Amino acid sequence: MILEAVMLQVKPGMEREYEDAFREASTIISSMKGYISHSLQRCMEVNGKYLLLVNWEQLEDHTIGFRQSAEYQEWRRQLHHFYDPFPTVEHFEKVEF
Structure with missing residues (x-):
């Protein structure tokens, strides 16, 4: 499982x-x-600051499957105009110990 973490700042x-x-x-x-x-x-x-956490089965489910889809274009249309600055997306994997 991959965790996508995005710090968002809304206008x-x-x-x-x-x-x-x-x-x-x-x-x-x-x-x-x-x-x-x-x-x-x-x-x-901090007003307007959000943390988005998304769990994906694989990294490619997000980076290719979602990001290169028509559905992503709609996601972008609905949400991206709220952000300033535009967020950085990072991916994490669980450390086993």
Whole structure:
């Protein structure tokens, strides 16, 4: 399993609109091959800051399957105009010990 982690900064005053748009767009990502689960966390200290966590079966399910799909274009249309600056996406794998 791969964890996608994205720190998001939403433009000031657009937080409520963003959360509504994200709720709607969630159906897009959750329908993708290799998707396991996701959560959106709101920062308690910084207004407009969010953490998106998405679990994927494999890295390629996100980087190729989702990012190169028509569904991603719709996700982008619904959400990307809220971000400033544009977020950096990072992927993590569990450390076994």
